[in-house]
Amino acid sequence: MGDSLxxxxxxxxxxxxxxxxxxxxxxxxxxxxxxxxxxxxRVGELKRQHAMPVYVPxxxxxxxxxxxxxxxxxxxxxxxxxxxxRRIFRESYQSQHVNFAKVESDIQHVVVIGGKGALGxxxxxxxxxxxxxxxxxxxxxxxxxxxxxSTADMIIVAVPINKTVDIIENLxxxxxxxxxxxxxxxxxxxxxxxxxxxxxxxxGLHPMFGPDxxxxxxQVVVVCHGRHQETYVPFLEQMxxxxxxxxxxxxxxxxxxxSIIQVMRHFSSFVYGLHLHAEDPDLKELIAFSSPIYRxxxxxxxxxxxxxxxxxxxxxxxxxxxxxxLQNFADRFNNAIRLLExxxxxxxxxxxxxxxxxxxxxxxxxxxxxxxxxxxxxxxHLLRGGS
Amino acid sequence: MGDSLxxxxxxxxxxxxxxxxxxxxxxxxxxxxxxxxxxxxRVGELKRQHAMPVYVPxxxxxxxxxxxxxxxxxxxxxxxxxxxxRRIFRESYQSQHVNFAKVESDIQHVVVIGGKGALGxxxxxxxxxxxxxxxxxxxxxxxxxxxxxSTADMIIVAVPINKTVDIIENLxxxxxxxxxxxxxxxxxxxxxxxxxxxxxxxxGLHPMFGPDxxxxxxQVVVVCHGRHQETYVPFLEQMxxxxxxxxxxxxxxxxxxxSIIQVMRHFSSFVYGLHLHAEDPDLKELIAFSSPIYRxxxxxxxxxxxxxxxxxxxxxxxxxxxxxxLQNFADRFNNAIRLLExxxxxxxxxxxxxxxxxxxxxxxxxxxxxxxxxxxxxxxHLLRGGS
Numbered sequence: 080m081g082d083s084l085x086x087x088x089x090x091x092x093x094x095x096x097x098x099x100x101x102x103x104x105x106x107x108x109x110x111x112x113x114x115x116x117x118x119x120x121r122v123g124e125l126k127r128q129h130a131m132p133v134y135v136p137x138x139x140x141x142x143x144x145x146x147x148x149x150x151x152x153x154x155x156x157x158x159x160x161x162x163x164x165r166r167i168f169r170e171s172y173q174s175q176h177v178n179f180a181k182v183e184s185d186i187q188h189v190v191v192i193g194g195k196g197a198l199g200x201x202x203x204x205x206x207x208x209x210x211x212x213x214x215x216x217x218x219x220x221x222x223x224x225x226x227x228x229s230t231a232d233m234i235i236v237a238v239p240i241n242k243t244v245d246i247i248e249n250l251x252x253x254x255x256x257x258x259x260x261x262x263x264x265x266x267x268x269x270x271x272x273x274x275x276x277x278x279x280x281x282x283g284l285h286p287m288f289g290p291d292x293x294x295x296x297x298q299v300v301v302v303c304h305g306r307h308q309e310t311y312v313p314f315l316e317q318m319x320x321x322x323x324x325x326x327x328x329x330x331x332x333x334x335x336x337x338s339i340i341q342v343m344r345h346f347s348s349f350v351y352g353l354h355l356h357a358e359d360p361d362l363k364e365l366i367a368f369s370s371p372i373y374r375x376x377x378x379x380x381x382x383x384x385x386x387x388x389x390x391x392x393x394x395x396x397x398x399x400x401x402x403x404x405l406q407n408f409a410d411r412f413n414n415a416i417r418l419l420e421x422x423x424x425x426x427x428x429x430x431x432x433x434x435x436x437x438x439x440x441x442x443x444x445x446x447x448x449x450x451x452x453x454x455x456x457x458x459x460h461l462l463r464g465g466s
Numbered sequence: 467m468g469d470s471l472x473x474x475x476x477x478x479x480x481x482x483x484x485x486x487x488x489x490x491x492x493x494x495x496x497x498x499x500x501x502x503x504x505x506x507x508r509v510g511e512l513k514r515q516h517a518m519p520v521y522v523p524x525x526x527x528x529x530x531x532x533x534x535x536x537x538x539x540x541x542x543x544x545x546x547x548x549x550x551x552r553r554i555f556r557e558s559y560q561s562q563h564v565n566f567a568k569v570e571s572d573i574q575h576v577v578v579i580g581g582k583g584a585l586g587x588x589x590x591x592x593x594x595x596x597x598x599x600x601x602x603x604x605x606x607x608x609x610x611x612x613x614x615x616s617t618a619d620m621i622i623v624a625v626p627i628n629k630t631v632d633i634i635e636n637l638x639x640x641x642x643x644x645x646x647x648x649x650x651x652x653x654x655x656x657x658x659x660x661x662x663x664x665x666x667x668x669x670g671l672h673p674m675f676g677p678d679x680x681x682x683x684x685q686v687v688v689v690c691h692g693r694h695q696e697t698y699v700p701f702l703e704q705m706x707x708x709x710x711x712x713x714x715x716x717x718x719x720x721x722x723x724x725s726i727i728q729v730m731r732h733f734s735s736f737v738y739g740l741h742l743h744a745e746d747p748d749l750k751e752l753i754a755f756s757s758p759i760y761r762x763x764x765x766x767x768x769x770x771x772x773x774x775x776x777x778x779x780x781x782x783x784x785x786x787x788x789x790x791x792l793q794n795f796a797d798r799f800n801n802a803i804r805l806l807e808x809x810x811x812x813x814x815x816x817x818x819x820x821x822x823x824x825x826x827x828x829x830x831x832x833x834x835x836x837x838x839x840x841x842x843x844x845x846x847h848l849l850r851g852g853s
Contacts, residue, residue, distance in 0.1 A: 085516070129472070163495070169845050336747060392818070411737055416789075416792055419783065435771040438749070454556070
């Protein structure tokens with residue numbers, strides 16, 4: 080190489096000089112983040128005072144586009160800039176959602192049954208910080224349920240899936256115009272139970288929260304209409320102001336989609352876990368041998384078993400139609416095994432192609448998205464099995 | 467609220483003033499990134515000249531720790547700072563890995579069979595940019611194979627899994643000290659074939675590359691030793707200099723782990739795809755109904771079907787022991803279905819707990835890692851099904 084080599088002392092001096100320069104840049108970066116946070120705080124405050132939504136996708140797009148163009152001009156990778164900005168956006172949403180404007184309506188006193196549960200807590204926090212009067216009812220408070228609901232403008236049932244219908248059926252009779260809502264991950268049975276129980280306004284909600292979601296910002300909430308929509312529209316508007324994206328559906332469609340997604344995936348992850356346990360490979364070695372994509376696949380199974388078995392038992396066992404669905408799944412599994420036993424590669428490829436056609440463009444999108452995700456995971460040394 | 471409200475004109479003025487301040491901050495951010503890149507370029511150049519590794523985990527840790535502390539002091543979220551730094555690190559690795567120092571050895575002329583394939587290309591690029599003489603052999607070049615290998619110091623077989631053993635068996639006899647290596651995702655059969663074929667140095671390699679991996683930096687490469695280790699140690703050192711982490715294993719252990727991870731996951735994703743296709747739900751609705759975690763699960767299935775069926779057929783059908791493994795999987799699946807049919811929740815919970823115990827702490831780590839991943843995916847609007 081035509082490069083002039085430095086002796087060790089000079090090399091170390093040169094390197095530490097450059098490292099100091101890097102430290103200066105990174106220090107300036109943290110200072111910038113601090114400055115940016117103080118500005119977005121003021122934006123958030125103004126928006127709250129004037130009942131403006133915190134999350135404005137259009138503004139996000141503009142910000143990113145402008146910085147991407149600047150990056151292009153200055154020879155910086157625009158994707159790097161976009162990734163950093165999006166991470167910074169998340170931060171500012173999380174800091175801004177402490178205060179929200181209250182939508183004008185007759186809804187003032189909201190009772191959250193199960194308000195100390197994971198999901199109930201989110202609603203309590205948002206309602207409370209938005210200026211609603213919130214009462215939490217947990218098991219121990221049930222004796223007072225009559226007096227609590229007597230002044231309620233809205234009741235939100237946020238209890239575990241296997242208790243939802245019971246709780247609804249055992250509610251005392253509610254004020255005529257009180258809104259009765261549930262937030263369970265199934266909708267058909269709870270909605271029917273609520274319509275039977277209460278002659279006033281009824282709505283079924285399913286907040287599709289991401290993990291550690293910053294409140295409701297950017298989260299999808301499925302709305303299954305029950306009765307007297309006009310009465311609870313303000314609450315739907317309130318959820319939009321909290322940042323939610325509403326998606327209307329019939330309870331039946333919702334539940335079928337849920338059993339296909341949730342139940343199928345939980346069950347096959349469960350069986351895969353059983354299988355690993357029975358084969359008993361060295362987990363550490365298994366992880367060491369896994370490329371990021373397989374560590375992710377393994378993590379999707381592993382994560383199931385860090386959670387409460389009862390929760391998954393309830394989801395899987397709660398509906399007989401799930402059993403039929405899973406029996407079909409088992410049949411297809413056994414048929415696929417026969418392809419292997421008869422060494423029928425051709426049919427495997429043929430069936431593979433049919434499924435590819437069914438997925439259409441979405442398959443490629445999944446491939447690209449998952450690649451991006453894995454790069455991000457790799458940045459943070461996630462899914463490295465502690466290695 | 468006790469806040470004084472502004473009229474529209476003043477509000478818009480105030481907001482656009484704050485937005486200009488945000489734009490200034492973001493502009494400064496891009497400038498910082500440009501400055502940082504120019505510094506790390508110089509670091510990379512110095513390191514190349516003096517044969518120093520580009521990826522130094524310790525230095526990474528120090529940088530992050532120092533900035534986290536600064537963030538704490540200034541009321542900025544340290545996790546935000548760490549996430550941004552790690553993304554910036556990836557960028558500088560990708561820009562730095564254009565030039566690497568060459569490890570001293572007798573290896574000069576390297577023949578990459580299948581050098582135009584996805585994996586072969588990575589080796590060709592790295593070898594070439596490091597100063598090795600690289601010859602690529604593809605199908606059409608096979609007539610010249612004798613003359614090409616006659617001067618080879620090393621041969622890397624980088625062809626599809628189902629052709630590897632054939633190619634090895636059909637190689638002409640190699641120079642006595644020529645290193646014969648393969649990079650297939652199975653190791654036992656190729657290693658045996660190479661040892662039979664060649665009496666000189668032999669090594670089996672499996673680079674566990676992540677998608678779009680920046681060269682070999684931070685990637686795991688499994689090494690299955692064959693013969694005359696001392697001869698190819700310099701090449702192992704070269705891969706370390708390229709940033710790889712080496713993991714030694716026997717070919718049998720490697721292959722068993724691979725069939726448990728790759729084959730099982732591919733096959734169950736394949737069956738799940740068959741099942742979705744047969745149930746034929748509205749995919750758009752399915753995605754809309756999915757919380758981020760289910761979109762990820764769906765994406766892990768969908769991505770399979772964006773790829774070549776033959777590839778997966780080869781991986782799954784290549785080894786009869788896979789069939790046994792999958793038959794066991796099917797048996798466990800059918801047993802689990804029986805739990806459902808007999809509505810035996812108690813046994814479901816019991817078996818669930820046994821698997822949780824088997825996973826141990828790793829289950830919780832999977833849960834936490836996947837949550838972090840989903841937050842990052844959410845930042846980038848990944849896995850949103852185009853919504």
